[in-house]
Amino acid sequence: MIPSRLYVHIPFCRSICHYCDFPKVIYSPRWEREYVPALLRELSSFSPARGSFETIYLGGGTPTSLSEEGTRVLLGELRPLLREGGELTVEANPESLDEERARLLFSLGANRLSLGAESFRPDYLRLMGRRHAPADIGRAVLAARKAGFRNLSLDLIYGLPGEGLPELQEDVEALLALAPEHLSCYSLSVLPGTRLFLEGFHEEEDEALREQYDWLRARLGEEGYERYEVSSFSLPGFRSRHNLGYWMDEDYLGIGMGAAGAIGGRHYRNSLSLSRYLKGEGREWEEVPTEQDRLEYYFLTRLRLREGFPLEEFERKFGFPFLSRYGERARSLERKGLALLEDGRFRASDEGLYLLDRVLLALF
Ligand code: SF4
Incomplete structure (x- = not known):
């Protein structure tokens, strides 16, 4: 059966950000003309019916780099596939x-x-x-509100070189003034191959990042934003339904250059090369994960959520009780204050969410 979540990758950007390691290429109208039909061909190979998807997410790259014509053609095809009351997100x-x-x-x-x-x-x-310039952010939010959008998410990057608490506070207050329904806040990653990496930049010290994260969480909490996932904060009723699907380890269909998907026990990633994708050589790889891979993927996604996972769900998925294999490790994590076993669930504590790598390493 086709998954109820669809991810559509638009790989075009007008320029390349210095920290970016997403699959992307510089926009060209010629490539757009070939790419949109290629996307629709890939989509139709799954024969989705009207109303197949509960969520559709256009990510990138920069989906708003598409021309008006390309946007019309693509959304014109996608819209009927969204269920009544479904969520259709566009990154911009x-x-x-x-x-x-x-x-x-x-x-x-x-x-x-x-x-x-x-x-x-x-x-x-x-x-x-x-x-963009700082003033573009407020203008874009105003434009979105005027157009009718009642569900806006803003991304923030903190932990920049030399950034201290006062600078972060300035950024967060400016964000809050725009009253978004959802916020995603990430510390800067300096990844190999990016310009920042090649120029010798480093990620900030853990201690400084920790202070910033703790302040951020407390400040957003004061304004009514619930941290429901490591980096995601929402007002009540505005969690990202699409991303929740990933974190709940649900199947999803991903189409486009470099997109990943999980369907019926198989995982795949599409080609990271635009020319290969356009030629129809879509898959980089496809595999049936081993039980260990599935377990690791489950922990990796499920434990990002503040609510963790119900023990009975684990048993239903894997066919054995969580505590029979992981009881000792789970209790040791609990003693260290990194996790909690309560009310039939296992979840990372506040400390454990910040130090999620340590929780995961103990379980892998
Ligand atoms: S994908 Fe996003 S972060 Fe990467 S270059 Fe494009 S706009 Fe920048």
Whole structure:
């Protein structure tokens, strides 16, 4: 059966950010003309019926880098596939979301926008190689509200080189002033192959990041944002339904260059090469994960959620009780204050969510 979640990857960006290791290429109209039909061909190979998907997520890259025509064609095909009351998210960069584009997306069925705000400081935006200016963020939010969007998520990156608590506080207050329904807050990763890495930048010290994360969590909590996942905060009723599917270890269909998917016990990733994808050589790999892979993937996704997982769900999925194999390790994590076994669930504690790698290492 086809999964109820669809991820659509739009790999085009107008320029490349200095920290980015997502699958992307510089936008060209010629490639867009070939890419949109290739996406639709891949989608139709799964024969989705009307209303197949509870959530559809256009991510990137930069989905708002598509032309008006490309956007119309793509969303025109996707919209009928969304169930009544479904969630259709489009990622957007602030400089590429004016009122006209926001109205177009809303009229084509998008009902949630995820905006890559990242920072309100011009020096940090420059350091990250972002194209937008701080003022573009407020303009994009206003454009989205005017177009009718009632569900907005903003991304923030903290832990930038030299960033201290006062700078983070400035950024967070500017974000809060825009009253988004959802926030995703990530500390900067300096990954091999990125420009920041090649220029010798490093991630900040754990202690400084910890102070920033703790302050962030407390401040957002004061404003009514619940941290329901390691990096995700939402007002009541505004959790990302699409991303919850990943974190609940549900199947999903991913289409497009570099997209991943999980269907009926098989996992796959599409080609990271645009030319190969366009030629129809879609898959980079496809495999049936081993039991150990499935267990690790389950812990990796499920424990990102603050509520962890019900022990009975674990047993249903894997055919043996969690405590029979992991009881000792789970209790040791509990003694260290990193996890909790309570009310028939296993979950990371607040400390454990921050130090999730340590929780996962103990279980793997
Ligand atoms: S806009 Fe997003 S996908 Fe594109 S280069 Fe920047 S971070 Fe990467």
